Amino acid sequence: MHDERHGAKQPERFDPARAARLDDPARFAYLPPAEVLALIDAPPGACVVDFGTGTGTYAIAIARLRPDLEIIALDEQPEMLGLLGAKLVTETAPNVKPVSNEALATLHRRADRVLAVNVLHELGDAALHDLGALMKPAGRALFIDWNAEVERPVGPPRDHVYNASEARLRLEQGDFRVTDEWQFAYHYALMAERKR
Numbered sequence: 001m002h003d004e005r006h007g008a009k010q011p012e013r014f015d016p017a018r019a020a021r022l023d024d025p026a027r028f029a030y031l032p033p034a035e036v037l038a039l040i041d042a043p044p045g046a047c048v049v050d051f052g053t054g055t056g057t058y059a060i061a062i063a064r065l066r067p068d069l070e071i072i073a074l075d076e077q078p079e080m081l082g083l084l085g086a087k088l089v090t091e092t093a094p095n096v097k098p099v100s101n102e103a104l105a106t107l108h109r110r111a112d113r114v115l116a117v118n119v120l121h122e123l124g125d126a127a128l129h130d131l132g133a134l135m136k137p138a139g140r141a142l143f144i145d146w147n148a149e150v151e152r153p154v155g156p157p158r159d160h161v162y163n164a165s166e167a168r169l170r171l172e173q174g175d176f177r178v179t180d181e182w183q184f185a186y187h188y189a190l191m192a193e194r195k196r
C-alpha cells in the first residue's frame, strides 16, 4: 500500500490505460446523470466539485443538464485531465473547469456540493480529508460508488469496494455525517455533511 493512500479500500491508483471504460455509454443506463443530478440537489449557480472526475463523463453530462452550475472537474492524474481536456474540445460544456490537485488549497471551503463517483474506494484518509475541506460549512458531498453486495458484470471486484454500511462507517469515522442513502442497480449513494 502507498503510504499517502493509507485507509483506501483499493489503494492502487486508477490506471489511465483503463480510461475508455469511463466513457462507456452503458454507464448512463445503470447510473443516469439526471438521477445523480437530482440527488445532488444543487442550488442555482452552485459550485460543484467533481472529485476524481476521470475523463469527466459525469461532470460534462451534469454541466449540460445544468448550465447555471460551475463544475470544477478535479483529478490527481494529469493523464486523466488530458483526456478530459481533449473531450472538451469537441463536447461543449463551458461550465466545466478541469483542475489538478494543486488547486485544492484555492478551492478550500468553496464547494456547495462535492460529487465523488466511483472514487471513495480509492481514497486514502488524507484525500478524504482534502475532499471535506472543499465543502462550504453548509455544503454537502454525494458519494456514489460500486456496491460490494451486488453481483454485477461491470466494475471492480467486490472485495475492492464497500457496501453502503461500510462506506457510511468510513465516512463517519472521518469528517462526515451521512444524512441520506439511496441504491442504484450497482451502486450505493450516500449524502454527507461535515461534522460540526
Ligand SMILES: C[S@@+](CC[C@H](N)C(=O)[O-])C[C@H]1O[C@@H](n2cnc3c(N)ncnc32)[C@H](O)[C@@H]1O
Residues within 6 Å of the ligand: 014, 022, 051, 052, 053, 054, 055, 056, 057, 058, 074, 075, 076, 077, 080, 101, 116, 117, 118, 119, 122, 123, 127
Ligand atoms: C474510477 S475513476 C472514476 C472517474 C469518474 N468519477 C467517473 O465516474 O467517470 C477514479 C478517478 O479518481 C481519481 N482520483 C483518485 N484519488 C484521487 C484523489 N485523491 N484526488 C483526485 N483524484 C483522485 C483517479 O485519478 C481517477 O481518475
